[in-house]
Amino acid sequence: MKNIKLLILLLFFGWSAAFAQDKRFITYKVKEGETIQSISKALSVTPYDLLKLNPDVKDNVSVNDIIIIPNKQYDPLADITNADLRGVGDKDIIVDKFIYHEVLPKETMYSITNSFDVTAEELKRNNRFLSEKGLKIGQVIKIPLKIDDSELKAKEANTQPYLVKPKETKYSISKNFGITIEYLEELNPKIAQNGLQIDDVILVPIESTTMVDDEFLIYEVQKLETMYSITRKFGITEDEMLALNPEVSGGIKEGMLIKVPNNLSLEKPLFVDYIPADTELKIAMMLPFKSKRDSLNFEGDRLLNISTDFYFGALIAIDSLKKQGLSVKMKVFDTENNKQISKKISEEPGLQEFDAIVGPLFLSNVKAVSNNLKYGKPLIISPISTKDHSDIDNNKLVQERASLENHTEEMMDYIKANYENQDLIVIKNTSQRSQEHYDRIIADLQALNPEKEVKVLEPKDGYIKPDEFKVFRDTLERNIVNWFFITDNDPAYLGDVFNNLGVFPEADSLLVFGFEKDRNFNKIDNNFLARVNFHYPSNTFIDYNSAAYKHFETIYRKKYFGRPSSFSVEGFDLTYDLLQRLANDPDLINQGVSERIGTKYDFIENTSGGIINKGVYIIKYDGLSEKVVN
CATH class of the missing domain: 3.10.350.10 (LysM domain)
Structure with missing residues (x-):
């Protein structure tokens, strides 16, 4: 606790100094009697340079004009968005170009220098006590931030x-x-x-x-x-x-x-962020915190972590929007992941006057809430779930994540746009799920080139033997790309497919398309996924090197002393985008396409009259890394 308090104090004292150093240019309000010549002389710049910064100024300035001037306190190395944060841990604090790190059990000088890409000499120069006392558990050490x-x-x-x-x-x-x-x-x-x-x-x-x-x-x-x-x-x-x-x-x-x-x-316009003056919004969140339990087990309760991370990300979004002038009132309810409790919460008469309700997380609880709020004012935002919501008759219901059907549609659109007479091979499985996917895509694939057969590889006796892949390989054309399509997410089936295609000789050029990528892929060797240039659709894609993510991570660390999870990013993205749209119009569909830190938003009407976000990324393995291709 003592060390944590020390880090917070360091953060507080370093904040104001860093804030003034990270802008290369600032604004200046012209005072009575000032001219371009007098201002440039006071700033030690030439009038030409000052006019170059302000091309709208023709000859001279007038009192109360706002102009751009160089910031004398600017320090380019104070900008954390250009820093290497790969070694930073959940409890580390970044202040004034230094990482403050508490030494953990089993850490050594070697492991720390290796993790943070610093030399032992740099560590000792910034932490003189290391030369006298050596490295000890619980010490807080300063590590220079790499820019x-x-x-x-x-x-x-x-x-x-x-x-x-x-x-x-x-x-x-x-x-x-x-x-x-x-x-x-x-x-x-x-x-x-x-x-x-x-x-x-x-x-x-x-x-x-x-x-x-x-x-x-x-x-x-x-x-x-x-x-x-x-x-x-x-x-x-x-x-x-x-x-x-x-x-x-x-x-x-x-x-x-x-x-x-x-x-x-673009065919569909981009959504433009704009908050009209004096806009007020009321939202509620219904999340399964299970706060009435005797103790909260963050290490063993995945759902509690998801709810908390999502909520923390949402709070950062609301703070950001308030700084832009939006007035937001939020009420939070604990559904305890219980259908009856969710239903009871939705019966509160005051909720009818809210603009939106985010949650519950699970479809069964969403249905209970939807029935009670079917004719009310608020939009009901179903986060996280990709299950089909179209059987819920409520035009106020918004499914924030694209469904598996949307994934298939977006992937097929990508395939059609990029097809150039490749050989097409569908790999079936014996499950009902595989048959449904097969029926969905086979006609579309055949239509790409009606004169060319779409080949099908089917299991025998419940699985596909390696010898069958080898025999099938001998039927493929050489010097042409072969496109394979997987139709199931069964772990044994995925193992058969990737463990065999992943070792095809380099002479065989192939590419594998999937229509989802869930936890069943965790056991697949990434080298095999890279070898087959695996493509798949996803609701989210976070570029951890992007400026937007780095900025969000910096804020998150300062507020919550930990690294944000993907659910933290989703909580931010959903809340920020939703409130930006509601500030303009409750009609989400006709406001254009937006993209936040890790989520794309493109709302359409689903088959039951509700709303679904069909913003989907098509991602491919580029070596061992992944990148968006659509």
Whole structure:
């Protein structure tokens, strides 16, 4: 407890100093009698440099004008979003460019230097007591935070400050500068959480030479730009970049003119974050905390951890929205994971006046709540569950996660868009689930090329023997990609498929498509998944290296002294997106597509008149890592 209190004090004292150091540019309100010349002289910059920062200023400034000026206290190495956080543990605290780490049992100098990528000399230089007393359990040691210098230099070389004007949005700014909203948030991590504020100073790309036609932009590569930064800027994959520009396979160089897709006009518009003035919302959360038990077992109770993590993420979203001017009143109920208790809670008359109710978590409890609130005001948000909700007759019900049927539809759309006469092989199983998937996809696959047979590999005596894979392999064409489709999630079936396809010779080019990836895949060797270029759909995808996630993780650590789980991210994403939409209109369907830290939102009407989010990522194994391809 003593060490934890020490860390909290360090956090408190380091906060104000760090806050002033992480902005390269700030705003300044012009006083009576000041001119560009007098302001530039006081800041020790030239009038030319000051006017360059403020292109809207023609000749001079007037009293009360807001202009951009350099921040004298700016320290680029104070920006945690450029830090390497791989070794940071759940109880570690980051303050003023240092990680404060409490030494755990069995930790050694070697293990700590290896985990945090520091030398023993660096540790001893920052913790002089180590040279005298050595390393001991319970000590709090300072570890220098590693900052990526090259990324900082690239950002400074390729960006310029921009003053946010009234009524501007992320969408309008990103469109004006020819970039994606995601890249704008990557340049400015704080707007991913807090949104845009009038007179904010944000970073935007330095305008480059571009020529626009219906399909493509011709883009001039800027100083220090990389393949990664350009693909992020235009929201495309590296494979798409290479297909359009084979010459960049040898590397990206400053001054190159490259072709990129003109993705700025989408079929469905992007949702624009905007909170009207004086907006007030009331939401309730119904989560299974089981708070009436004698003790709470966080180590052994997975459901308790899911509920708590989800709730913590939601609180961060609400804090962020309040800073943007949204008034939010929230009431939390403990359903105890009980159908009758959930039903009783939903009978409270005051709930009819709420804008939304998030929860319960499980479908049986959602049904109980839905029946009582069918004709009320609030939307009922069913989080986490992917089961079919279409049998619930309630047009206020919102299924936040896409169903398995949505997964199949999105995957088939991706397959149709990328088919180029590959051989198609469906691997069946004996289960009813496999038969249903087979019936669902076989007609669509056959329609891709009616003149080419879709091959089927079926089990014999309940499983597929290795010899059967070998015999089947001899029937496949060489020098052509073979696309395999799995139709079940049975562990034994998955083992048969991947343990055999995963050892096919390198001469055989193959790709395996699945229609879900659940816990039954945990026992499959990742090397086999990588070997077969496994593709699968998912409701969520968290890029742990993205600026948005790093910013969220930083806030989460400071508030809760631990690393956020995927459910923490989902709690944030759902709450933030829902309240942003409700602030504009209770109609979720016609507000466009949005993407948060790890979730895409694209709401449509389901077959029963309710609402479902069909935002699905198609993910592929790229070596041992995963990446989004749609």
